[in-house]
Amino acid sequence: MGSNTTSTSKGTNVFQPEQFSSRLCFDQYSHGQYKTSATNALQNQQQNRYIKRDKDDRKTADKVLDKRTAMIIHKYINNEDISGVYGCISTGKEANVYYCASEKYGPCALKIYKTSTMVFKDRDKYVTGDYKFRHGYAKHNSRKKILVWAEKEFSNLHKLYSAGLRVPEPLKLRSHLLLMRFLGHEQDPAPLLKDLKMSSKVATELYWSLVLDMWTMYRVCRLVHADLSEFNLLVNDGQIFIIDVSQSVTPEHPHAIDFLKKDCFNITEFFRKKGAQTVGFKDLFLFIVDKSISHENKDECFVKLKQKAAARDPNLTNEEKVDEEVFKGAFIPQNLGQVVDFERDYYEMKMGQRHSDDLDYQPIIGMAPDLSSAATVPRILHGPESHTNDALCSASSQSSADVGADNDCPINCDANDKIDAPQYVQSPIEREVGEVKLQLYSNEENEVEDVTIEEEFKENNCSSKLKHQVRPKGETTEEKKLRKKEVKEDKAEKRKTKVPKHVKKRATKK
Structure with a gap:
């Protein structure tokens, strides 16, 4: 016998109100409240008027490349300043340098400063007291601060290049991207001084060339590098080039003398280890800061400095080492x-x-x-x-x-x-x-x-x-007591003939 039960589909037993919730409206009826394709399009257009930002927009690649930086690079390309970026030359604590080709300028170097990912945050000692930051700076806004930092390096490079010093030629600055002339042979970048293998003769020539550049930088350009070492010097075609002058300060800066002493010490120590004939870093410091040395007598003083270096023993005695350490920490009035x-x-x-x-x-x-x-x-x-x-x-x-x-x-x-x-x-x-x-x-x-x-x-x-x-040398305790006693007696005798202050004032007024 057949069963009286009827078979039903499986789907009809499942209740799914969410599928129809968008079609049900129990509010007060009004004309045009139902959405059509036109109203949906207008609503989407209204929502797209506001820019939505998330973490992906602030994402940084290679510590310097974010959306803002990419837009500025595109502007460089659109203006035909560069034709493209073809690789990273060097990375540092404050910026990365990239190789660029340009039909207008030839081989170039594009320096991109780090903004939100910068590691070099100890800039307060360079900024405090600097005339360029006399109106203050955005200490807690790294993007605003790095803009002023890039402008400062562009200005310093232009000042040094105009004075005839060997530095990368500054070409263009846009925001925190600095375009400079490329230093190197064809597409090979110039090596750093620390990576260069040289004889003592070559080291001596480079040392004296750098001494003259430091004198010109301080006396003519009125700048102190403040971070001069073998890491911030390039050697191109047998000549030494100064780079990274963003932290350079004027001689009127409160810490300018300390920065200059540090620069002189770094340079002297490096070339002394390379076997070059160097003077003591104190003599180098005094040669640079001496105001009586002018363009007329600079050559004569330079020859005298070389003679002093030739007569100097490269192996420092313990007394000379102590004197150098004392001079490094000594306060020198400006x-x-x-x-x-x-x-x-x-x-x-x-x-x-x-x-x-x-x-x-x-x-x-x-x-x-x-x-x-x-x-x-x-x-x-x-x-x-x-x-x-x-x-x-x-x-x-x-x-x-x-x-x-x-x-x-x-x-x-x-x-x-x-x-x-x-x-x-x-x-x-x-x-x-x-x-x-x-x-x-x-x-x-x-x-x-x-x-x-x-x-x-x-x-x-x-x-x-x-x-x-x-206290005189070799004075005994009895002699000290006798000397003190004589001083007291002399003071007592002077007080007997001392003119009262009110009498002295009257005589002065008359």
Whole structure:
């Protein structure tokens, strides 16, 4: 017997309301509320008016290539500045350099700065105090900051290239992409100095060529590289080229002197290891910053520097190494306002307690070895005889008697002193700052006393720290107590004849 049950399809037993939910509307009816193909097209067009951004748009390839950078490269190609990019030449902490071909400029190098992926973030020491950043910069916006950084390198390259220095010729700057002339032979890029194998003779030639370039860069272009080393120097056709000047600063920068000392040390150490005849990095530093060296006497000073290098032992002694380390960390004033006590240095020079070579700020400020006037002769041209007594005034006994008869000269010199210059005349600095009053006549015999500047300075400044706090060599405890006691007695005697301050003010007003 047959069954009364009827067979039903499997699909009719499954309830799927989601398939028809878009067709069901139970709101208040209004004309035209149903979507047609035209309304759908208008709605899609309205949505496409707004740009949707996601992480893919900010994705960076090779640490420099993102959508914005690709658009700028396309603009270079559309303007026929370049015909294409054909590979990466080098990568660095702040930028990548690519080889480009151009019908307009020939072989070129395209430097693309890193923006959001940059590793070199310690730029504050180069930026703080720089005139180009005097209005501030977007410290937390890497894209805005890198734009100013690229503009700075383009400006520095143009300044160096105009002065005749060997640097890549800057061609064009668009945003953070810098187009430069390619350095190399055909399509082979020029090697870095650190990768070049050279003899001691070639190293010596390159060293002295770089010394002149550093002098021109500082004195003519008014720039300090601030990162000069074998990693930022190229050798092309036997000549040395300077690259990577984005962090270069002016000599007025607060850290310019420290940057220059570091550059001189890096260059001197590298070429010394290569067997070149080099001078000490302190001598190189003083040659660059000496204001009395001009274009007229530069060649003479350069020859003198070479002679000094030829007579120098390449193997440094322990004392020389210590002196270099001390000079590296020493603070050097850039102007008179930064000198701690100029008057003290001035009098110590006059008394012969200090040598002109001890004052490292003297050539930077441009003063004479005795600090009495502006320097007219470079420091390197001073022979050993000319500055052994450059701080002392001396004359014969007959001339001292003649000077003693004239009250205009405050100094009496011994007959045994050597004389290097005409008779010393009191300078405006000495008259204004320090009162060096020497009693040249004796009340009893009416003769000239043989008093040196050092004795008179101690006599008139017995209350200064120089006499009290400087302990003589080999002084015992008993001698120290006796010396302190004598000082107290001298002060007590002076207080007896001291003029009250109110009486002194009245006399001054009258």
